[in-house]
Structures are given as C-alpha cells and as structure tokens.
Amino acid sequence: MTTRAAIAGLGITEMGKVYGRSATDFAVDAISRAAADAGLSLADIDGLYVNPGIKNDTDLRLQSTLGMRNTRVLATIQGFGSSAGQMVQMAAMAIEAGMAEVVACVYADAPLTEGKRAGAAYPGQARAMKGVGSLPFAAGLKAAPERYAVATRRHMHTYGTTSEQLGAVAVAARQWAQLNPAAQMREPMTLEDHQSSRMIADPLRLLDCCLVSNGAVAVIVTSAERAATLAQPPVHVWGWGQGHPGYVNRRDSEFGLVTGAAQSGPEALKMAGVGVDEIDVRELYDCFTFTTLVTLEDYGFCAKGEGGEFVASGAIAPGGSHPTNTGGGELSSFYMWGMTPLSEAVIQARGQGGERQVPQHDLVMVSGNGGVLDFHSTLILSPHQKGK
Amino acid sequence: MTLTLIDAPAGLAPVVRDDFSAPFFEASAEGRLLLRWSPSSDAWSEPAARFCSVTQAADLEWRESTGAGRLVTWTVKPGRAKDDQPAVATVIGIVELDEGPWLSLLLPQADAADLTVDAAVRVAWSQPEGSEVLPVGLLV
Numbered sequence: 001m002t003t004r005a006a007i008a009g010l011g012i013t014e015m016g017k018v019y020g021r022s023a024t025d026f027a028v029d030a031i032s033r034a035a036a037d038a039g040l041s042l043a044d045i046d047g048l049y050v051n052p053g054i055k056n057d058t059d060l061r062l063q064s065t066l067g068m069r070n071t072r073v074l075a076t077i078q079g080f081g082s083s084a085g086q087m088v089q090m091a092a093m094a095i096e097a098g099m100a101e102v103v104a105c106v107y108a109d110a111p112l113t114e115g116k117r118a119g120a121a122y123p124g125q126a127r128a129m130k131g132v133g134s135l136p137f138a139a140g141l142k143a144a145p146e147r148y149a150v151a152t153r154r155h156m157h158t159y160g161t162t163s164e165q166l167g168a169v170a171v172a173a174r175q176w177a178q179l180n181p182a183a184q185m186r187e188p189m190t191l192e193d194h195q196s197s198r199m200i201a202d203p204l205r206l207l208d209c210c211l212v213s214n215g216a217v218a219v220i221v222t223s224a225e226r227a228a229t230l231a232q233p234p235v236h237v238w239g240w241g242q243g244h245p246g247y248v249n250r251r252d253s254e255f256g257l258v259t260g261a262a263q264s265g266p267e268a269l270k271m272a273g274v275g276v277d278e279i280d281v282r283e284l285y286d287c288f289t290f291t292t293l294v295t296l297e298d299y300g301f302c303a304k305g306e307g308g309e310f311v312a313s314g315a316i317a318p319g320g321s322h323p324t325n326t327g328g329g330e331l332s333s334f335y336m337w338g339m340t341p342l343s344e345a346v347i348q349a350r351g352q353g354g355e356r357q358v359p360q361h362d363l364v365m366v367s368g369n370g371g372v373l374d375f376h377s378t379l380i381l382s383p384h385q386k387g388k
Numbered sequence: 389m390t391l392t393l394i395d396a397p398a399g400l401a402p403v404v405r406d407d408f409s410a411p412f413f414e415a416s417a418e419g420r421l422l423l424r425w426s427p428s429s430d431a432w433s434e435p436a437a438r439f440c441s442v443t444q445a446a447d448l449e450w451r452e453s454t455g456a457g458r459l460v461t462w463t464v465k466p467g468r469a470k471d472d473q474p475a476v477a478t479v480i481g482i483v484e485l486d487e488g489p490w491l492s493l494l495l496p497q498a499d500a501a502d503l504t505v506d507a508a509v510r511v512a513w514s515q516p517e518g519s520e521v522l523p524v525g526l527l528v
C-alpha cells in the first residue's frame with residue numbers, strides 16, 4: 001500500500017506545570033494551534049480523533065466543544081502510548097478512502113495538580129482489587145515504574161545491560177533538551193547525577209523516569225495534494241505499523257526482552273520501502289530510559305542485547321551517529337504520550353528544529369509504546385513525497 | 389489442616405473474590421495454590437487465564453501446583469519514611485513456577501542482597517485485613 005497522506009499542521013500548547021485548565025481546554029487550544037499552523041480554519045476540519053490521557057477526561061464529544069458540524073470521521077482512540085501513531089494511521093486511511101479531507105488528531109491530559117507531587121498523578125491501576133487478575137497489583141506491581149523495573153532487570157540480567165548505560169540515555173536526552181527552548185528540563189545532567197538520583201523502583205532511578213506534563217498536542221492530517229497548498233512544509237506519511245505482543249505470563253515469555261517494536265518497525269519500514277539503515281532521525285517513546293534502549297534494539301539500529309553498548313557509545317546524543325529524541329523526549333522535554341515523539345518528528349522533518357535540527361532529515365522513524373511494552377505503533381515520515 | 393499464615397506485610401493489598409476466582413481462594417484458604425491447566429494441551433497457565441496460554445484452548449480447569457518455582461526478575465521499592473518510622477523496602481518478584489506459569493509475588497522476608505535470578509522460591513500465604521488468603525513468596 002502507498003499513502004498520499006501528509007501532516008500539514010502541528011499544535012503544541014503551553015506544557016508542563018500549567019494549572020487551572022482541563023484536558024478539553026488543552027485539546028481545543030492544541031487543535032486551534034494546529035489548524036492555524038497549517039493555514040486552515042476549524043471549519044476546514046471534517047475528521048477528529050481524540051486520545052485522552054491517564055485522566056481520561058476528554059473524548060469524541062470534543063466535536064461539539066469545537067463547534068464542528070457534519071463531521072465525517074470521529075472517534076475516541078485509546079491505544080495508550082501507541083495512540084498517536086494509530087491516530088495518524090487511521091487518519092491517513094480515512095483520507096485515502098475518501099472518508100474525510102482534513103483530520104485533526106489530538107492528545108490531551110491534565111494529570112498534575114498544583115501542590116501535589118508528580119508521582120501522585122500516576123498512582124497506578126485504578127482497578128478494584130477483585131479476583132485473581134488483581135494479584136500482581138496486590139503484590140505491589142501497581143504503577144509504571146515498578147512494572148517497567150521488572151522488565152528492565154530481566155534485560156539487564158539476560159544481556160548485561162547496566163544502570164550506567166541507562167544513564168547514557170537520560171544524559172543524551174538532556175543534552176538534546178538543552179538545545180530545545182520548549183523543553184521542561186534544560187539544566188545540565190551528568191552520568192553521576194543519574195547514578196546519584198534516588199531509586200524509584202530498583203533498578204530504575206528518578207532520572208530513568210519521564211516527566212509528567214499537563215498540556216495537549218494536535219496534528220492535522222490531509223492529502224499530500226492539499227498539504228502542498230498550505231502554510232507549512234508537508235510531512236509525508238510513508239509507512240506505518242503496529243505490534244502488540246500479547247505477553248503471556250509463563251516460561252517462554254519475551255517480556256522485558258523483545259517488544260512490539262520488533263513487529264511494528266519492520267512492517268512500517270516495509271510499507272515505506274526503506275531499510276532501517278536509511279533512517280536519519282529516531283523519535284522514540286521514552287517513558288523510561290529502558291524503553292529507548294530496547295526499542296533501538298527491536299527496530300534493528302543495533303543487535304539484540306547490544307542496546308546498552310550502543311547508547312553508551314554516544315550514538316544517540318547530539319553529534320552522534322544516530323540522533324535520537326532530538327527534542328529531549330519524554331525524559332527531559334515533556335510527556336504527551338506518543339505525541340511527544342510525533343511532534344518532534346514533524347519539527348525535524350520540516351527542518352524547523354533550530355539549534356537541535358539534524359542536518360540530514362529525509363526519513364524520520366517514530367515509535368509509540370503503551371502499557372508495559374504491550375502496545376506499539378511505528379510511523380515513517382519524510383519531507384519528501386514518496387516516489388517523487 | 390491448620391494453615392500457617394505469614395503476618396501481612398506492608399504493601400500487600402487486600403483482594404476479594406469474584407465468581408471466577410472462588411475456587412482459587414477456597415484453595416488458598418487451605419494453603420493450596422491452584423493454576424489453570426488445559427487437558428487438551430497438557431499446558432499450565434496463570435490463575436487469571438481464561439484460555440490456554442499455549443494453544444488458546446478454552447478447556448482450562450483448576451489444578452493444584454507444587455507452589456515451587458524460581459525467581460525470574462524483581463524490583464525493590466525503597467518506600468518512604470513517615471512520622472519517625474523508617475522507610476521499609478518492598479521486594480516484588482516474578483516467579484516462574486515449576487509448572488511454567490509466572491506469578492507476581494511480594495517477597496516479604498527477602499533481603500535485596502540475597503536476590504538472584506533463578507533463586508528458588510516457594511509460595512507461602514498471608515491474609516491482609518479484609519482480604520482473601522493471598523500467595524506471597526519465600527526464598528528457599
């Protein structure tokens with residue numbers, strides 16, 4: 001399959017510790033900004049996909065809030081961290097099928113409360129402790145840090161990955177963030193800072209964990225032909241893929257070792273008709289440092305088990321051979337689920353990255369990761385229309 | 389038979405039964421660990437499984453496990469000091485039972501320094517207030 005869809009608009013709201021606004025407020029703001037960025041009005045939008053975050057307090061009824069009439073495609077999408085990639089895929093298919101012409105995709109969340117620590121925003125699964133399915137939660141595997149910690153330790157034991165190598169991911173992200181005026185965390189960070197940061201869930205330290213942000217990000221997807229007439233350089237969608245491993249809790253599980261990126265990455269590359277060696281820029285979901293490392297392995301940027309050495313070599317940092325998470329990622333810039341890597345991918349593909357712009361940016365690979373490495377999406381984006 | 393219970397450790401949350409889990413908790417009250425087993429595949433699955441984790445067969449039955457296994461991975465949550473009480477670390481492990489399924493278990497008596505992959509673990513039992521009897525793990 002080929003695709004003629006392109007991302008024509010990007011809207012990023014004020015981000016981080018921004019209080020007094022609901023997720024819906026942020027979503028309206030992001031979509032308005034994305035439409036204006038594209039040179040469109042809200043009345044031009046005839047499709048809407050809404051991805052609510054952890055607070056789950058916005059949905060497809062955003063249509064009426066925006067005053068949209070006669071909307072042609074409309075849904076709430078929930079693929080957790082893989083949602084942004086999924087929304088772009090569905091928008092592109094809707095455009096390809098003639099179901100809509102201009103589709104807005106938005107993620108919005110407002111989990112932070114003034115005066116409360118960030119960790120309180122994600123207290124863990126809010127499920128009733130009922131039945132045997134609750135046993136892992138009752139035992140203490142509730143929130144993301146401890147659940148990613150057991151995955152990380154399995155990788156460390158199997159492949160010899162070290163905490164210092166995870167720290168290299170955090171330091172690289174911070175180095176990129178220092179070049180990004182919009183990043184929340186821009187203070188210098190050293191490997192020693194990482195190693196001395198407090199333990200959250202061993203082996204994951206504070207600086208292995210992403211930020212928590214209030215805000216929203218929206219993109220506008222339309223046909224390549226329409227995008228060419230609009231205000232911004234089009235970012236063409238060359239390929240996409242999804243991979244959802246469905247880990248089983250038993251002896252042969254690959255949990256912690258192989259993720260859905262190993263399926264969705266090759267599918268997206270195949271659709272795009274390019275090899276992984278041709279990718280110029282990587283924008284990877286980095287809820288934890290380990291997620292970056294294992295995704296690099298599963299996409300094939302290094303061999304399985306060699307992610308630690310790869311990141312410690314400086315490959316992903318500014319000036320490295322494999323520029324990755326060039327805005328600072330979720331670790332140092334802001335946490336908007338899959339919209340964090342997608343928004344930076346659009347900026348890089350357009351060549352609008354300023355001081356952090358990667359000179360060679362013909363192909364950008366974007367990952368989305370949800371659950372505990374359970375749900376994965378991939379996009380391949382380019383400033384060039386495929387085949388032209 | 390009198391079941392010996394371990395004092396409920398901090399961090400072990402109460403769980404109540406539903407219809408599906410009633411046989412599991414009937415057995416846990418007697419100190420017996422039940423898993424799911426498929427007669428068509430002779431494969432074992434975790435207690436929450438609705439379908440065989442190997443073949444997706446829908447013929448799962450409850451069957452008793454030995455309760456013995458080995459540590460696959462773990463995390464240590466350092467805890468927070470409160471009101472002059474020192475922080476209490478919590479060790480949570482994924483244990484691969486000898487039959488194959490994994491269980492996530494609180495390891496209430498484990499010293500983090502003693503944790504190694506493949507360490508032998510056996511299931512023991514504890515009962516937080518307002519809860520069914522729940523499995524925990526002890527290093528052997």
